[in-house]
Amino acid sequence: MLNVTSVARPSSVAEDRWSGRLISWLAILVGANLLVDLVVVAPLLALPQMLQHFETDQAAWLNSSAMLAGAMWAPLLGRGADIHGKRRILVVTMVATFAGSLVCLIAPNVIVFVLGRFLQGAAMGAMLLTVAITRQLCTPRIGMTAVGVVTSGASILGVGALFVLTSAIDAFGYRSVFAAAAVLAAVCGVTVRMFIPESPIRSSGSIDVAGALLLGSGLVAVLGYVSLAQDEGWANAGMLAMLFAGVAALVAGVWHVLRVPEPIIDLRGIGVPLALTLGAVALAAGAVQSMLQLASLVAEVSPELGLGYGLGGGDTVLVLFTLSAVGIMFGGPVAGVLASRIGPARTLLAGIGVGAVATFGMLAGVSVFPVGLACATLLGVTVGASIASGFNLVTSIAPPERHGAVGGLVAVMLSIGSVVLNVVGVMVLNATAGDTLVGGIPANSLTGVWLYVLMSGTALVAAAVIATVLVRRHR
Incomplete structure (x- = not known):
C-alpha cells in the first residue's frame, strides 16, 4: 500500500x-x-x-x-x-x-x-x-x-x-x-x-528493482524482436532466442509483481478507467505514428512514376514533418484548454476523431499534394492532443502520489503502440508489393498503401470506441 x-x-x-x-x-x-x-x-x-x-x-x-x-x-x-x-x-x-x-x-x-x-x-x-x-x-x-x-x-x-x-x-x-x-x-x-x-508529495516504500528488470528486459526483448525481425528474418535463430527470452522474462515479471507488496507496476491496482485510457492512447499514438511513417514514404515518390501515389520527392518530406510539428504544437495546448473545460476523456475522443479524419483523408492525400499537407498537419494535431489528453487523463484518475508511476505506464504504451503499428504497416506494404517495379527495383503498390491507411484507420476507430466508453464512465 x-x-x-x-x-x-x-x-x-x-x-x-x-x-x-x-x-x-x-x-x-x-x-x-x-x-x-x-x-x-x-x-x-x-x-x-x-x-x-x-x-x-x-x-x-x-x-x-x-x-x-x-x-x-x-x-x-x-x-x-x-x-x-x-x-x-x-x-x-x-x-x-x-x-x-x-x-x-x-x-x-x-x-x-x-x-x-x-x-x-x-x-x-x-x-x-x-x-x-x-x-x-x-x-x-x-x-x-x-x-x-x-x-x-x-x-x-x-x-x-x-x-x-x-x-x-x-x-x-x-x-x-x-x-x-x-x-x-x-x-x-x-x-x-x-x-x-x-x-512535497511523496509515496513511501521501496523500488522493486527485480520487477523492473524482469518486466523491462522482457518488454525490450519482445519489442526488439517485433521491430528488428522484419530486417533480420522472423525465423532467425537469434531473433527467436530474443523473443523466447523476452516472453519468459515477462511471465516471470508478472508472476513477481503479483506476489510482492510494493511492485514496480501494481497490476492489481489498474482499474478499468486506467486500462481503457492506456489502450486508447496506445492505439491512437501508434496509428498516427504509423501514418506519419507512411507519409514520409509516399512523399519521397514522384507522381511521374505512375504508381498511383507520390507527393513529389525532394523537400516534400521536410515540409510534411514541419507541418506535423506545427500541428503537434497546436494540438497539445488546445487539448489542455479543452480538457480543463470539457474533461480529458472527451478531449481525447475529439483528438482521435481528428486523427481518423486525417487518416482516411490520406486515401486521397497519398497522391494529391494539398490534401497530403492538410492531413499531415491534422495528424500532428492528433499526436499533440492524444499525448496531452492521455497524460491529463491518467493523472486525473490516479492520486498525486502515483503520478510518476501512471505516467510511466503511458510512456510504455506509447512505445508499444508506435513500434507494433509501424512494423505492421511495413509488413502490409511488403506483403502487397507483388511485382511492382520501378526501373527494375521493387516498389510499394497502391493497394498496399491503401491497405496501410485502412489498417491505421481501423486502429483509430478502435481507439475511438474505447474513448467513447471512457466518456460515458466519466459522465
Missing part, C-alpha cells in the same frame, strides 16, 4: 494563474522534452555515416535501441519519482542521458555505441516526469493546459534543431548529434536542479 508523506502544496509552489515564474518553469521543462528529439530522431540524420564508421549494416539496432530502452526506463523512473521526488529523478534522467551521449560520442565499436544508446534511452522518461512535475506545480485549473504546453512545446524547437544539426553533421560528422545531446542534457540538468521546485 502507498502512504502519502505530505499532501499539502505550499502556496509558494502551486500556481493558480499564469505568471512569469510559471512560464519560466515550463520553458525549462520543454527544454528537457526537446532532449527526446535529439536522442530518438536526430541520430537518423547521421545514420549513413554511423553505419559506415562502425562498418555494420545493423541500422535497426543503431536506430531503435534508445526507444526500446525508454520502455525499460519508464516504469523505474516513474516509481522512483513517486518515492524520491520528481525533480530529483528528472535530474538523474538528465545525468544518465549525458553519460550515454558521451559514451556514443567516444564509442570505439558498435557494441559500446549501442550500450550508450541504451543509457540515452533514459531521456524517454523526461516526458512523463515533466508532466508529473507540471501537474504538481499547478492547480488543476491551469495544470491541464500547462501539460499540453510541456508535452508539445518542443515540436517546433525540434524541427529547428534538426535543421541546425544537418549542417553540423555535414561539417563535423555524426558525433555532432551526440555532442549536442550531451550539452543539452547538462544544461537541462543544471537548470532543473536550480530553478524547478521539488513537490
